[in-house]
Amino acid sequence: MPSNIKCLSALLDKTSLYRPSPITVAQLIEFGKKRDEPTSYGFLHKELPIRISHMVKELHMLPDSLLQQHSVKLVKDMYLKTFEDLVAFDEDGMHDEQVLGKFTRRLQEIKRRHQTVVETMAEGILALRKDSRFDPSINYFLDRFYTSRIAIRVLISNHLVLFGTEEECPGHYGIIDPSLDVQDIVDDAASSAKHLCNYHYGDSPAVKINTFHQNGCHGDEVSVVYIASHLHHMVFELIKNALRASIENPHNGEIHPVHVLIIQGKRDISIKVSDRGNGIPMRLQDQLFDYHYSTAPEPDKDSRIPPLAGFGYGLPLSRLYARYLNGNIRLVSCEGYGTDAVIYLQNFSEDASEVLPLFNKTSQAKYQIGTMVQDWNVAGSLRPIWS
Template structure:
């Protein structure tokens, strides 16, 4: 899909901060000889700050020229791929050795090899620019199933080996960084192909690549709700209704619009609505009618907040963090080749990845639950596009140390993981 883009100077777009590669003449190209270590690590400081000269000036977001976008991406994408490959190699040997993780690793190596072929090629050659777009599309398609394949690797590891808390923590740390890196690289590739691929179809004339400079938040909320409602109706033969209110505290009385990526917002909302609908229908299965899902959209001076409230019974407070764990799911475990599972559940990756989408542009996603009543989910996004900068993993010594963590004795008393069986204890007395 191709989006006709207005001039970049006409709209205040997110000023992404980037893990810029080294200057072009410093980027080593012989990857086959030196491997991923040939690439410089991200030049973002541990504090996440960049010099002003290293901002996203040549990226496909800021540049209206295909040549400058090409020159930027041929350096930046290999660096990001090489950095995440370094982290893959720091995983526990038994996890790294699973067939699924090895397959994912091979995809990244293959894509890295294809991208570095453009390092010495001229940006003034139109065939080179066309071939680069074809390569980006091929890389993007190759990585289409990265999330479920990596999830399958974790399942293979859990089924074969005992997973201790430290390994659990390391896997959580890695997957957050791995999937955030994937979000960022897909964003860059999508921007370039949507803006500069003449073979793509025409998209929304207002969009700049995948970015909507005037994203109607309520419209995306309604779209995500209707899509979730359709799935819920198909599976449960019923679904709750939507009760929506909006408060524009910045421009009272006006629609709520921000600069954002509609597909990212849709992904987050769709996941939260699926969870709320599933919980509501199952918790109120004996009720004559279902309580509506209440949504409040509020735009403030700095933040946009979307609050989704359900009467789905809630979850115990001890389980809130588990909901964001890649090693935990409230739904039955899916099979990669099984299409008969409920469409409202899966690997349990929906919430953690939705939180990453929110955090990608410095937002957040939090859950607040009352056990026995319901759950509030709140998405926070930056209201100011100038504050919507990329949040990226930095590969450095601090990152490496996370994979070398060892188990230490807790300096607080630790209660049991689950509620005690009072009846069993009384019988024992």
């Protein structure tokens, strides 16, 4: 085990030269059926340090104004500590039951340690935004950083459900539901979003849900092999935004319902959330997936009731959850009318593969000279356009 910072740094540099190994939902299902703890240990004790080393190397590419933030230093120290904890395990451990148990307990500690990473990192980003020192490269970094965090938590959570103390839902394989009823998730997310809307506004628009199959059948169940918590997070965020837009922008005193259409295609499953909430001007639409951008006032952080909007992390994080397993979220908004937001998921579990960032020369160039260079000149533009 590394005993000093120089040794740890050298090992981290060496580990970051290896590429992460993406897996598919189909592989997670197969592994959940076999429940082979030594195999899980053998994969994770190598794979997790690789993924973490890429995160730490990328952290070092951030502008000094952000690296100097106390919250960012805390996050970096968390990941260095976790890297150190993980490289203490070696290949021989997979044949020792005591080591296997120790490894699982260590993963539980690591998951608890990183529970507040999103909030902690957000503090530093928010401080930069308020000081008008927000570098465009930060959005690029956060997309990659939070994607890596999602991926690492999936691997750790799956191991802990199978071999640790975390409870496994009936019929699941680890954290994967092999027949997740999409409408059940939408119903539950809509109920939660309406409850929150009622609290903040005293009322909430109706949410009307329909399903459609490519073969023309209506009303039949749409199921997918997926992680239920990820899908709930995405659907809740889109419905919550649609409810707020609808109730704040009634048409001639009428609050229009929010429509959710669940579509099972041949290769895609799509969930379209539509509102008549007056839409968003074209010039603002590119900013909707920027971190800490929100059309709502900043909420009270001390309130015990979750805000309906205002922190500016809902949409960008939801899109990362979708993209992580080779899906996406896209918005189409018409100012003066409303917005359609669509979640795309892979219909086949073998196509639902991890999409992971790589730290290499190309990604380094992005921070230094790449996409952050302004190379368009637009008369009267209100916001720089970055190529």
